[in-house]
Amino acid sequence: MIELLQIEKVYQGAGAAVHAIKGIDLSVRRGEIYGVIGKSGAGKSTLIRCINMLERPTGGRVMVDGQDLTIMSERQLREARKQMGMIFQHFNLLSSRTVYDNIAFPLELAGKSRAEIEQEVAPLLDLVGLTDKRDQYPAQLSGGQKQRVGIARALANRPKVLLCDEATSALDPQTTKSILELLKDINRKLQLTIVLITHEMQVIKEICDKVAVIENGVIIEQGPVLDIFTKPQSSTTREFISAIINHDIPAIFADTAFSPTPLPDSTLVIRLSFIGDSAEEPVIAGLIRRFNVDANIIYGNVDHIQSTPYGTLVIEISGEPQGIENALNYLQARKLGIEVIGYVTRHDRAAG
Numbered sequence: 001m002i003e004l005l006q007i008e009k010v011y012q013g014a015g016a017a018v019h020a021i022k023g024i025d026l027s028v029r030r031g032e033i034y035g036v037i038g039k040s041g042a043g044k045s046t047l048i049r050c051i052n053m054l055e056r057p058t059g060g061r062v063m064v065d066g067q068d069l070t071i072m073s074e075r076q077l078r079e080a081r082k083q084m085g086m087i088f089q090h091f092n093l094l095s096s097r098t099v100y101d102n103i104a105f106p107l108e109l110a111g112k113s114r115a116e117i118e119q120e121v122a123p124l125l126d127l128v129g130l131t132d133k134r135d136q137y138p139a140q141l142s143g144g145q146k147q148r149v150g151i152a153r154a155l156a157n158r159p160k161v162l163l164c165d166e167a168t169s170a171l172d173p174q175t176t177k178s179i180l181e182l183l184k185d186i187n188r189k190l191q192l193t194i195v196l197i198t199h200e201m202q203v204i205k206e207i208c209d210k211v212a213v214i215e216n217g218v219i220i221e222q223g224p225v226l227d228i229f230t231k232p233q234s235s236t237t238r239e240f241i242s243a244i245i246n247h248d249i250p251a252i253f254a255d256t257a258f259s260p261t262p263l264p265d266s267t268l269v270i271r272l273s274f275i276g277d278s279a280e281e282p283v284i285a286g287l288i289r290r291f292n293v294d295a296n297i298i299y300g301n302v303d304h305i306q307s308t309p310y311g312t313l314v315i316e317i318s319g320e321p322q323g324i325e326n327a328l329n330y331l332q333a334r335k336l337g338i339e340v341i342g343y344v345t346r347h348d349r350a351a352g
């Protein structure tokens, strides 16, 4: 549905030029919810604004539904933009217009009649749960209600894509949850493709199918949310995830020197990630029974990414060297995420 190919964006200001986006490729399938996460200044806003050409990339191509937006005239672009609704952190509602008239605004611009507008707006009010607020003004609404108006307005032209620019960043956690649920709901009901940018991993965890991590104008990691959460590759990604899942080495190992290979009289510390049904399997019990080793759980956590259960366990396996190797091979042969943290001698372990 959306293909970004080698997108570049250089801002030429009065001072030095800012290279905000450096050769980004991104592919979003129809019906997908794709999240882009990054720290302040990483280039998120620039990137999402390149998708609807609010910001013109200085290089690369933007393909939406098979059309190349970068070669369009302003007139063609105005037409193409109708396929893409957008919502904003600070809602950007017109304060002098009622809820109804805010949602009606894009339809008025499109030259629709009063009757046509009523026919379109009424179901949108219903969809976002604001039918009883239709005649109120933005100042009379809560933040969550304002964003619902923003969503309804963004959907007025029946777009295929919804772009969300930090849409929940100004909202409290409870309201954030309800807005994310609404986005998920319209994604399903309307087969809408959603691209969102955020600096909160919780948002990605709640509703996204895929995620890209952006840093200094470059995508440093991308893939299905479950994969990125259970096998983060970069320190930035780990940092984002650590807000929700603890991927750090437990504190008791803080000063421990780990060896990548077995040492005389050492134990093995590993991190296991479970996804889906295997989260329920009694893996540790099996390990102890089969290989005559001991497994000491140092850290454990079970959570859900949307409806999929996943867990992380840090365990220390001790026993005869051959038993430990057999246990590791057994775990690696199963559909579990395994990360070998390292071998540690019992002596170091006691000191740590």
Ligand SMILES: Nc1ncnc2c1ncn2[C@@H]1O[C@H](COP(=O)(O)OP(=O)(O)OP(=O)(O)O)[C@@H](O)[C@H]1O
Residues within 6 Å of the ligand: 011, 012, 013, 018, 019, 020, 038, 039, 040, 041, 042, 043, 044, 045, 046, 047, 199
């Ligand atoms: N209009 C502009 N002119 C010059 N530089 C800009 C402009 N807009 C953004 N930048 C610069 O481009 C870089 C990326 O900014 P951008 O707003 O895309 O990041 P962001 O990840 O959305 O950050 P935030 O979360 O703080 O909004 C930053 O260095 C920023 O200062």
